[in-house]
Amino acid sequence: MLKNWIILLVSFGYIGLLFAIAYYGDRRADQKKSIISNHYIYSLSLAVYCTAWTFYGSVGLAANSGLNFLPIYLGPTLTMALWFLVMRKIIRICKQHHITSIADFITSRYGKNPLMGGVVTIIAVIGIIPYIALQLKAISTNFMVISQYPDIISSTELILSHGYKSNRVFQDTPFFIALLLAAFTIIFGTRHIDTTERHEGLVAAIAFESIVKLAAFLAVGIFVTYGIYDGFGDLFEKAKKIPDVTKLLRIDSYNDWFWSIFVSMMAIMFLPRQFQLTVVENVNEAHLKKAAWLFPLYMLIINIFVIPIALGGLLHFPGGNVDADTFVLTLPMAEHQEALALFVFIGGMSAATGMVIVETIALSTMMCNDLVIPVLLKTGFMKIAYRADLRNMLLLIRRCCIIALLLGGYLYYHTIGEYFPLVSIGMMSFTAVAQFAPSILGGIFWKRGTLQGAMSGLVAGFIIWVYTLTIPSLAQSGVISQSFIENGLFGISFLRPFHLFGMEGMNNISHALFWSMLINISLYAGVSIFSRQSETVSIQAELFVDVFKSPPEFRKSNLLKREASVPDLQTLLVRFLGADNAQRILAKYAGKRGINLEDPLPADTDMVAYVEKHLAGTIGSASARAIVSSVTTEEVMSLEQMMTILDETQQVLAYSRELEQKSLELQKASEDLKNANERLKELDRLKDDFISTITHELRTPLTSIRSFSEILHDSPKVDEKQRQKFLGIIIQESQRLTRLINQILDLHKLESKNLTLDFSKINIAAIIRESLEVLDQLIRKRNIKLIFDLQEKVNPVRGDHDYLMQVMLNLFANAIKYSKPEGGDLMIRLRERKMKIWIDVIDNGVGISGDDQHIIFEKFRQAKNMAGGRPQGSGLGLPITRRIIELHGGRIRVKSRPGAGSTFTFYLPVEKAKEIN
Numbered sequence: 001m002l003k004n005w006i007i008l009l010v011s012f013g014y015i016g017l018l019f020a021i022a023y024y025g026d027r028r029a030d031q032k033k034s035i036i037s038n039h040y041i042y043s044l045s046l047a048v049y050c051t052a053w054t055f056y057g058s059v060g061l062a063a064n065s066g067l068n069f070l071p072i073y074l075g076p077t078l079t080m081a082l083w084f085l086v087m088r089k090i091i092r093i094c095k096q097h098h099i100t101s102i103a104d105f106i107t108s109r110y111g112k113n114p115l116m117g118g119v120v121t122i123i124a125v126i127g128i129i130p131y132i133a134l135q136l137k138a139i140s141t142n143f144m145v146i147s148q149y150p151d152i153i154s155s156t157e158l159i160l161s162h163g164y165k166s167n168r169v170f171q172d173t174p175f176f177i178a179l180l181l182a183a184f185t186i187i188f189g190t191r192h193i194d195t196t197e198r199h200e201g202l203v204a205a206i207a208f209e210s211i212v213k214l215a216a217f218l219a220v221g222i223f224v225t226y227g228i229y230d231g232f233g234d235l236f237e238k239a240k241k242i243p244d245v246t247k248l249l250r251i252d253s254y255n256d257w258f259w260s261i262f263v264s265m266m267a268i269m270f271l272p273r274q275f276q277l278t279v280v281e282n283v284n285e286a287h288l289k290k291a292a293w294l295f296p297l298y299m300l301i302i303n304i305f306v307i308p309i310a311l312g313g314l315l316h317f318p319g320g321n322v323d324a325d326t327f328v329l330t331l332p333m334a335e336h337q338e339a340l341a342l343f344v345f346i347g348g349m350s351a352a353t354g355m356v357i358v359e360t361i362a363l364s365t366m367m368c369n370d371l372v373i374p375v376l377l378k379t380g381f382m383k384i385a386y387r388a389d390l391r392n393m394l395l396l397i398r399r400c401c402i403i404a405l406l407l408g409g410y411l412y413y414h415t416i417g418e419y420f421p422l423v424s425i426g427m428m429s430f431t432a433v434a435q436f437a438p439s440i441l442g443g444i445f446w447k448r449g450t451l452q453g454a455m456s457g458l459v460a461g462f463i464i465w466v467y468t469l470t471i472p473s474l475a476q477s478g479v480i481s482q483s484f485i486e487n488g489l490f491g492i493s494f495l496r497p498f499h500l501f502g503m504e505g506m507n508n509i510s511h512a513l514f515w516s517m518l519i520n521i522s523l524y525a526g527v528s529i530f531s532r533q534s535e536t537v538s539i540q541a542e543l544f545v546d547v548f549k550s551p552p553e554f555r556k557s558n559l560l561k562r563e564a565s566v567p568d569l570q571t572l573l574v575r576f577l578g579a580d581n582a583q584r585i586l587a588k589y590a591g592k593r594g595i596n597l598e599d600p601l602p603a604d605t606d607m608v609a610y611v612e613k614h615l616a617g618t619i620g621s622a623s624a625r626a627i628v629s630s631v632t633t634e635e636v637m638s639l640e641q642m643m644t645i646l647d648e649t650q651q652v653l654a655y656s657r658e659l660e661q662k663s664l665e666l667q668k669a670s671e672d673l674k675n676a677n678e679r680l681k682e683l684d685r686l687k688d689d690f691i692s693t694i695t696h697e698l699r700t701p702l703t704s705i706r707s708f709s710e711i712l713h714d715s716p717k718v719d720e721k722q723r724q725k726f727l728g729i730i731i732q733e734s735q736r737l738t739r740l741i742n743q744i745l746d747l748h749k750l751e752s753k754n755l756t757l758d759f760s761k762i763n764i765a766a767i768i769r770e771s772l773e774v775l776d777q778l779i780r781k782r783n784i785k786l787i788f789d790l791q792e793k794v795n796p797v798r799g800d801h802d803y804l805m806q807v808m809l810n811l812f813a814n815a816i817k818y819s820k821p822e823g824g825d826l827m828i829r830l831r832e833r834k835m836k837i838w839i840d841v842i843d844n845g846v847g848i849s850g851d852d853q854h855i856i857f858e859k860f861r862q863a864k865n866m867a868g869g870r871p872q873g874s875g876l877g878l879p880i881t882r883r884i885i886e887l888h889g890g891r892i893r894v895k896s897r898p899g900a901g902s903t904f905t906f907y908l909p910v911e912k913a914k915e916i917n
Helices: 004-030 039-049 052-069 071-097 102-109 114-147 155-162 173-189 200-228 231-239 245-249 254-270 272-280 287-302 306-316 324-334 338-379 381-386 391-415 422-445 451-476 483-487 508-530 535-545 566-577 579-593 605-619 621-629 639-714 720-751 764-774 776-781 801-817 877-887
Strands: 560-563 633-636 759-762 785-790 797-800 825-833 836-843 891-896 902-909
Touching (some): 004 173, 004 338, 039 338, 052 200, 052 324, 071 422, 102 272, 114 173, 114 422, 200 324, 254 272, 254 508, 451 508, 759 801, 797 902
Antiparallel strands (some): 560 633
């Protein structure tokens, strides 16, 4: 039996395990032995995208509308195609400018305007609180469900029996869950004041939670598919009994799919928690490449069993008595699988808590840096400008923000969240964060984007989101009148929130997304085109868009000349970062620039910007700009100063281009040397082959000549018949030796530029006949069958008789030599086509392999003997043949297969004259 104390004990034990993992990760980080500098842990941490919505809500959505759960996962998968291009650029920008949040990113791009930071933060907080409420709802609902084991009851019965709407807060499960998550987040999310420092323990815990929720979901999926049913086939066969089951396996609206895919593509990049883990916690840009396929693989695996679990739930709980969002948990409970049910509950808790923890860290940073600190600076409240040490106060502010966010999620859950399924709440938040897309993507790829354009687009898009989704949710939950939805604002039907401006045929999310993004993008682009950039925005645009083009130390961060005293800057750093960190930061700057901080010289513009950048990592770029401005004097640079900077920049760019050119030249020279070295190695190998071949070819006839000569010299009384035989061999070997030497001389002569051919009109058919007459004895000896296919009338060719004769002799001799020992054929074909004489020499011999066909026309290279052993000949016949043909304006090629003979084909240009019979 699953007693409540067992559930609580396992839950707190699991939370304790997370604490241990986070503690170990932080301890290793303090020892400079990071455990998250690993592409697998990085990829797993990104799976925080898969929340309770994935774990519970996807099954609920699949049970009601089938495949419509897929677009939320197809969007991020498609985004991965451009992941490395877009996110690598964002990461590089954030590392260079110490940016720690989406609000800070947008603020920094558009001139570090504090109002912009506040607007982005308000949008993010209002947009994400429903998503936090979703997680609290999932945990508390499923806790109530499992606590009723072995009974299976609906969430409606839970509300009635446990008083979900009770005003007794301290007896409310979601309240204690919120406090527990707040404690964990505070302990491991606000240890450091500098938010550019990674939360290594937290990331390790999130990666572990990703493994747990995946394992739990797969466990219940396998149990339903292969435990309750006999595999996918059996499950789908039984599911046919469900009324209208076919609608679950079809796509109802491609329009809705498109917008769902689009909004999820934006969410994977711009949800605050995804930005936190993808960008702020990134250790190495190269990890993006691995994550680009590991993360989609994770989503594929976790979604394999969504449809089977949904169908299993519909079969087990007909009539809708059990909420489909709880099928993942109630199916193991219905089958009395206590351990599996408990494991599934822990998996769902992992999915929810991971999201809440990271989301509240990201949002608390934004709230502190872009809402609270600017207000305190503006109003002078708490005398922040006079405090000597602000670190504890900043940590307190962030921790209060975490508590406020979780309590806000708790209140939203009790006010509105109970009335909506998990997926609906999640899609509302996705649509809200999609409003950041134009400002961010436009900001990193389009220099013309202005503060006015970004601000107007964001505000207008957010207002449309509130009007078409947030206010209607209040009406649907009974907080305000339903007439707003039915009749529109002021009773104007044209302003109905679900049919704004008369738009019909879209679901509520697609409708809100269409109008908000259309207006957002239009205003961003239109206002930017017709408004003027300030100097600061212009410089920031250059820095963001061209982040990869030149090193940051070569860039001027401002066209304002800013000066301050070094002690004043040091005091600022001490107040926000502590004395040790301040000393380290300034010493690093002094070491790079080769300056002495003790000198009574004022800090220049670059040093002011350097200090501001480090403060931005703690309090955000807008607040850092305001704080630093309080101790600096500023003046607009004169035209002469700007021209000096421009001249310096031009010199740097010229020097950079020169270095780049020299680098390319060195690279080309290195490549040429490498190729030359390879060629030398090849030539050296050919030389060795040549020496080996020539030595063998010379030694063989010389050995024969010497041997038989010595016999005749030492045995003068040898009989006449034997003498004549020996003398014949000596003569034959001498001729062979002569041929080899002539071939070498011929090849040398053919490759010489001074060679002169004796051209005349040649009857090619006559050359063929003359060559065959020379080889007649060899043909008879080998019993070769000659086959002729000669065109009767052809034009003459212009060529050198003796050299063309040599071509025919080489080709015919090779064909005879390599024909079959018994029943050898030699076919000669002659045709004239398109002012060319084509000649084919075809044998039925051993053939030539494909690899050898590329080398037989090279000097001293021979095809392998199909019969084994070393090939006969010098390897010069075919190279000489090719050279002669090329000198006559022709080309030669071979077509062959081992064991199927060879066909040598070449052509010669015709001489424009009378045909020759």
